[in-house]
Amino acid sequence: xxxxxxQKILWGLVGVAALAFVWLLLWADYRADQAGEGExxxxxxxxxxxxxxMVRTQEDYAGRWMLVFFGFANCPDVCPTTLAEVAAVMDGLxxxxxxxxxxxITIDPERDTPSVLADFxxxxxxxxxxxxxxxxxxxxxxxxxxxxxEKVEEAAAPGGYTMGHSSQLFLFDPEGGYVKAWxxxxxxxxxxxxxxxxxxx
Amino acid sequence: xxxxxxxLLATLTALALAGGPTLAGSEDVVVEDAWARASIGVNxxxxxxxxxxxxxxxxxxxxxxxxxxxMMPEIHESKTNAEGVSSxxxxxxxxxxxxxxxxxxxxxxxxxxxxxxxPMTEGDSFPLTLSFSDGGDVTVxxxxxxxxARGPEG
Numbered sequence: 001x002x003x004x005x006x007q008k009i010l011w012g013l014v015g016v017a018a019l020a021f022v023w024l025l026l027w028a029d030y031r032a033d034q035a036g037e038g039e040x041x042x043x044x045x046x047x048x049x050x051x052x053x054m055v056r057t058q059e060d061y062a063g064r065w066m067l068v069f070f071g072f073a074n075c076p077d078v079c080p081t082t083l084a085e086v087a088a089v090m091d092g093l094x095x096x097x098x099x100x101x102x103x104x105i106t107i108d109p110e111r112d113t114p115s116v117l118a119d120f121x122x123x124x125x126x127x128x129x130x131x132x133x134x135x136x137x138x139x140x141x142x143x144x145x146x147x148x149x150e151k152v153e154e155a156a157a158p159g160g161y162t163m164g165h166s167s168q169l170f171l172f173d174p175e176g177g178y179v180k181a182w183x184x185x186x187x188x189x190x191x192x193x194x195x196x197x198x199x200x201x
Numbered sequence: 202x203x204x205x206x207x208x209l210l211a212t213l214t215a216l217a218l219a220g221g222p223t224l225a226g227s228e229d230v231v232v233e234d235a236w237a238r239a240s241i242g243v244n245x246x247x248x249x250x251x252x253x254x255x256x257x258x259x260x261x262x263x264x265x266x267x268x269x270x271x272m273m274p275e276i277h278e279s280k281t282n283a284e285g286v287s288s289x290x291x292x293x294x295x296x297x298x299x300x301x302x303x304x305x306x307x308x309x310x311x312x313x314x315x316x317x318x319x320p321m322t323e324g325d326s327f328p329l330t331l332s333f334s335d336g337g338d339v340t341v342x343x344x345x346x347x348x349x350a351r352g353p354e355g
Contacts, residue, residue, distance in 0.1 A: 074247040076314070077279045078287045080238055081307035084349040109238050119241055124349045156273050156315050158244060164288030167281055184281050185308050188351070 039176030044068065045144040048105065048137055051117035051130035056177045064101045065067045065199060066172040070147055072108035072163050077183060082167065087126035088188035089195065096199045099174075102128040107149035107165045109138045111158075145170065171195070227337025229257025230297075234353035235329070235343040237314075240321035246270070247321050249312040249329060249343050250353070253295075254302040262334040263295040263303065270327040272316035279308050289313075294334070307351075321345045 004009070042065060044058040058066070067086060071079035086102050091102060104121050106112035109132050112120075117130030133141070142149055147166035154162045167184035169191065179198075182191055235251035247270075255261050266274045278292040292310055297303050305311050312329060314321075321327070323345055330340040346355050 067225060074245045075289075076246040077277070078281075078308055080248075080348065081351075084238075084351050087349045088351060092259050123241065126349075148284065150288075152288060152290075154290075157246070158274065158315075162289055164286055166285050167287035168285045181285070183285055184287055 020085060040173070040179070042144070042146065042178050044172045044176045044178070046105070046131070046137075046141045048131040048133040048141060049114055051114050051121055051132075053114050056129070058172075061101045061103070062064050062176065063101055063174050065174060065195070066170075066176070067100060067102040068105065068145070068170040068172065069103070069168070070105050070142075070145075070149065070165050071167070072106050072110050072165070073116055074108065074158055075163065078167055082169065082184065083121070083124045083126075083128065085186075085188040085191070086128060086169070087161050089192045090126040092188065092192040092196065093199065096196065097127065099199050100195065102126060103131055103140075105123075105131045105141060105145075107138060107142065107147075108163050109133055109135050174184040224337045226255075226257055226259045226261040227333035227339060229255060229259075230261055230333065230337075230339050231256055232330070232331070232341040235341050236350065236353040237321060237327075237343050237345050238350050239323040239345055239348045240317060241348070242320050245317075247314040247317055248277075248306045249308040249314060250307065250324060251312075251341065251343070252302050252304055253297060253331065255297040255299055258299045260296055260298050261268060263331055264295070264334050265332045266312055267332070268314065268327055268329045269315035270318055270321070270329075274312060274314050274317065274329070275312060276305070277313040278310050281308070323347050 047055065047057045050056045069082050071082060083104065090097050090102060106117065112132050114132055117132055120129035121128045149163060149165035151161050152164050153160065168181040171179040172180045173179050231254045233252040233254060235249065237247060240247040253263065258262040266276060268274050276292045276295060277289050279287055279289045281287040295303050303310060326342050326344045328340050329343050330338050332338050
């Protein structure tokens with residue numbers, strides 16, 4: 001069979017279209033990769049004192065995933081619940097737990113001295129590090145993590161106040177880049193399933 | 202007080218303590234799955250959780266709580282707003298419709314136990330009395346679980 005001139009042109013166009021289609025697919029894939037490897041929204045950045053009295057920055061936890069959450073020791077409901085959930089996550093990670101560092105940062109530096117935290121976070125037996133600092137250091141930490149906290153007057157509470165604060169659980173990658181935040185009340189099982197995929201990968 | 206009122210008050214008190222049948226509402230209250238987390242010392246408030254079920258056909262209103270464990274027990278509510286900011290405030294009176302239940306659970310309503318008289322020790326329990334607007338009381342024994350407990354099962 002001999003192709004007419006028109007048929008040759010048409011087949012040529014089909015070929016060009018096919019090449020263009022493949023190129024588009026590859027390009028989209030390349031773009032997706034670029035986006036995945038893009039800069040995180042922000043990086044963990046702090047200089048605080050841990051519950052043993054050591055000065056700590058994000059550099060101390062480089063190479064490990066960081067689970068960061070904010071609270072205060074006088075908090076009877078939301079904070080111990082979050083600590084208990086984090087403890088369940090850490091327990092569920094088994095041998096992968098060594099790759100994850102949970103950090104509890106107080107937003108109540110007046111009451112939560114290192115020794116107060118030393119009597120609080122280790123009781124959850126999950127390797128959680130408690131971090132505190134001067135009110136100024138806590139302010140700067142809150143800014144860098146884009147979290148909110150405020151003092152709420154409450155006559156009956158110890159010291160006459162309680163705290164309102166952002167209650168998400170933040171995940172940072174081993175380079176300190178922000179990955180995601182789980183809202184308060186996310187079941188430990190859900191967090192664990194997500195984390196397992198990342199830590200093992 | 203007259204000679205009559207003292208025995209009358211005594212009778213009413215006895216009825217209230219026994220959750221007597223003359224009281225409307227609170228005798229139909231059933232408390233389930235009560236639990237609390239252990240505390241560290243007595244300087245910081247504790248919290249207790251439970252399900253308060255109204256099995257009757259009239260609404261009941263929880264007006265207050267008391268316990269020898271804490272000088273200032275009060276129902277509080279934690280709330281988390283759309284921005285993920287959690288805060289806590291007294292919940293006031295809680296009305297439970299017939300057939301409904303009030304859930305006191307982490308992150309929501311809870312019995313906040315301020316000014317603890319003794320540390321809350323894992324394995325112990327304490328009595329907590331719920332007072333209702335009809336004058337009735339319901340006392341429940343609250344088991345104290347570990348500090349990292351996540352629910353009534355531990």
